Amino acid sequence: MSRTVTIVGAAGIPCGRVQTAPGLDLQVLEHEVLAGCVLDAVAQAGIDKASIDAMVFCHPRPYTQQLYFGTFMANYLRLPSNGVVMEVVGNGMTGGLAFDQAAQMVASGRAEVALALGVNFETAIGSAEHMNRSMRATGDVAFHTPFGFTPISWYAMDAMRYMHETGATRAEIASVAVKNRRHAALNPLAQYREPVTLDEVLAQRPIVEPFGLFEVPPRSDGAACIVLASEAAARALGRPHARLIGRGFHHEGSHQISEVPSDMIAFNAAVRAGAQAYQAAGLQPADVDVAELYAPCTIVEVLVSEALGLTPRGRGAAEAAAGETSLGGRIPICTSGGLIARGHPPFITPLYSYIEVFEQLTRGAGERQVPGANIAMAACELGNYNAALVHLLEAAA
Amino acid sequence: MNINPMPRLVMTGTRPFPPAQSAFTQRFWQGLDEGQFLATHCPHCDRLAFPPKPFCPHCWQRSVQWRAIEPRGVLYSATTIHAAPKVFGAEAPYQVAIVDLRASLRIATRLLGNTPTAQALDHEVELVVLAYEDGPLFAARLPDSP
Numbered sequence: 001m002s003r004t005v006t007i008v009g010a011a012g013i014p015c016g017r018v019q020t021a022p023g024l025d026l027q028v029l030e031h032e033v034l035a036g037c038v039l040d041a042v043a044q045a046g047i048d049k050a051s052i053d054a055m056v057f058c059h060p061r062p063y064t065q066q067l068y069f070g071t072f073m074a075n076y077l078r079l080p081s082n083g084v085v086m087e088v089v090g091n092g093m094t095g096g097l098a099f100d101q102a103a104q105m106v107a108s109g110r111a112e113v114a115l116a117l118g119v120n121f122e123t124a125i126g127s128a129e130h131m132n133r134s135m136r137a138t139g140d141v142a143f144h145t146p147f148g149f150t151p152i153s154w155y156a157m158d159a160m161r162y163m164h165e166t167g168a169t170r171a172e173i174a175s176v177a178v179k180n181r182r183h184a185a186l187n188p189l190a191q192y193r194e195p196v197t198l199d200e201v202l203a204q205r206p207i208v209e210p211f212g213l214f215e216v217p218p219r220s221d222g223a224a225c226i227v228l229a230s231e232a233a234a235r236a237l238g239r240p241h242a243r244l245i246g247r248g249f250h251h252e253g254s255h256q257i258s259e260v261p262s263d264m265i266a267f268n269a270a271v272r273a274g275a276q277a278y279q280a281a282g283l284q285p286a287d288v289d290v291a292e293l294y295a296p297c298t299i300v301e302v303l304v305s306e307a308l309g310l311t312p313r314g315r316g317a318a319e320a321a322a323g324e325t326s327l328g329g330r331i332p333i334c335t336s337g338g339l340i341a342r343g344h345p346p347f348i349t350p351l352y353s354y355i356e357v358f359e360q361l362t363r364g365a366g367e368r369q370v371p372g373a374n375i376a377m378a379a380c381e382l383g384n385y386n387a388a389l390v391h392l393l394e395a396a397a
Numbered sequence: 398m399n400i401n402p403m404p405r406l407v408m409t410g411t412r413p414f415p416p417a418q419s420a421f422t423q424r425f426w427q428g429l430d431e432g433q434f435l436a437t438h439c440p441h442c443d444r445l446a447f448p449p450k451p452f453c454p455h456c457w458q459r460s461v462q463w464r465a466i467e468p469r470g471v472l473y474s475a476t477t478i479h480a481a482p483k484v485f486g487a488e489a490p491y492q493v494a495i496v497d498l499r500a501s502l503r504i505a506t507r508l509l510g511n512t513p514t515a516q517a518l519d520h521e522v523e524l525v526v527l528a529y530e531d532g533p534l535f536a537a538r539l540p541d542s543p
Binding site for chain 1: 413414416418446448473476477480481483486491495501504505515516518519534536
């Protein structure tokens, strides 16, 4: 007894620097900002407040003053629920898990309408200070962290291995950043909207080799709310919506690296999650019209596009450089600008993917609109794609 | 199999982020201080595990034994970290690596020597002990490194 799930509304603030420094007289409060997103998304959907029966929150950053954030928000919004009010966490996948759990609430019939929502404020904390904490999330505190691995150092090692195995060039991989800036220029929610050239990307100060500043994610704050509804509720609203038609998840049972040597750059979790989603939807990779892929570094977009079958194995960087993954290309990827240019508030980043997918499928993406977009994919991950969560959606009127 | 002790490099100062140790895993760090690289071995399914665990992650049997493994392997990947966590700031830039040991275990560690390039991948490396004032760490090095 599983019901079809739809997205009927989605709203977020532009990614950027929003968090106020500790100690300022006037603070920007996370709950005020998120409540604004809820009201925007619910107004866009045209639903009644009373029809909402579940809220699944992204767990906020440890820097957030208000603890027990989800239950506090239920009070702040004065929203009683019969379904569930809860917070989820899963590193970069957190926003995807919130969406997935909200979808489960609707699919199971426990809620007619459910919200997946969250706020991630962290930019008032310097990067070096922030990494003192995040390095403990992306490594074993006994056997990795003492060596100084940073979250994105694992992706950098993916890039080194990829170049070694495929002969892909630095320029081909870096072209992903140029493409994503070009897309972000058309997205009002994006943090970095000025176009950059390939030479500028390659000339940036090194962060983690081979990457310079423009091939790694920025620090971002953000807040977003997605409104999910049963298909019956969506039809009653009479507005364009996005129908969830496939879902896949796989955790490979390893953390950053597998102690049993494996092909690290195959992104096996994405391969398996993608296969599940394609099978559920009865679709092939070639059927996808637009894809929002969680990719903190240029190489990650290359590797996950290959793992999900959107580009041929070993050719993802070359295809990006040839424009195949750009707006107007064969399979536009990260039309929002992706993590690198749209922005990356980590605990809610996938929520911005669902906003983009919703806008593309309801013809609301403005200058970024992929003409005739009917099937869209959203994928997110944690670790070094040790786990992947994939959703396929289609346009519905 | 007779395994030679790992080379020992004396380091000044203390470890920036001392590894968390348990009553079980302290055997690994004691062994490392003596020049041995220890993994846990499962007599039930005959597989090795690293990091060492008080059970076999493959078959979940608890009767594991310590086993010294050969501190050699090949460089699977590597990078140089320029933007470092605050506690490692004084060491930046520094190199880290993923190494596939001959015992078919993949580990992550520091890499000593010059900036890695994609050409250095798949080359042989050896593990060495970094003897800090407060205890040991380990690192990989290419044969031509100091």
